[in-house]
Amino acid sequence: MKNLFRSILSCSLVATSLPALSADYDGSKTLLCATQYVSQCDAGMDCVNVFPESVNVPDFFIVNTADRLIGAINNDRTTPVERVEHLDGKLILQGADDGVEDVRDGLAWSMSISEDTGKLVLSASGDGFAMVVFGACAEK
Numbered sequence: 001m002k003n004l005f006r007s008i009l010s011c012s013l014v015a016t017s018l019p020a021l022s023a024d025y026d027g028s029k030t031l032l033c034a035t036q037y038v039s040q041c042d043a044g045m046d047c048v049n050v051f052p053e054s055v056n057v058p059d060f061f062i063v064n065t066a067d068r069l070i071g072a073i074n075n076d077r078t079t080p081v082e083r084v085e086h087l088d089g090k091l092i093l094q095g096a097d098d099g100v101e102d103v104r105d106g107l108a109w110s111m112s113i114s115e116d117t118g119k120l121v122l123s124a125s126g127d128g129f130a131m132v133v134f135g136a137c138a139e140k
Helices: 002-022
Strands: 031-042 048-050 060-064 069-072 078-080 083-087 090-097 107-114 119-126 129-139
Touching: 078 090
Parallel strands: none
Antiparallel strands: 031 048, 031 060, 031 129, 060 069, 069 078, 083 090, 090 107, 107 119, 119 129
C-alpha cells in the first residue's frame, strides 16, 4: 500500500511538472539564440549554404518577446517583432526589416521556435532571394 501511494504521488508530481517543462521556450523569458546553418536561394539558381556573416545574419541574437524585439548581441541592431503566436507547440514570430537605410534590401521574415527543444528555423525573403536559418535557443 505504501509503494502504491508513492507511485501515485510520483506520477502526480511528474504530471504537474510537464507543462512547466514544455514551456521552456514559449517566449515568457528572453532567449539567447545561436545560428547553426544558413542557406541562401537566389531566383533562378540553386540554394547554397553560406556563412551567416556573408548574408548579414549574426552568430548570436536575443529574442525578447516581452519587448517584441530581436537583436544582435554584439551591436545595437534590432528588428521589431510584429506578430507573436503559439501554434502546435511552436513559438511563431514574424516581422519585416528595412535593412540598411536608403538601400533596397528590405525583407519579410518568419521564425519558428520549438517550445519543447528551443530549435529554431527562420525564413526570410526579399527581392529575388530567400534564406533559411537553422539554429537553437536557450534561456538567457
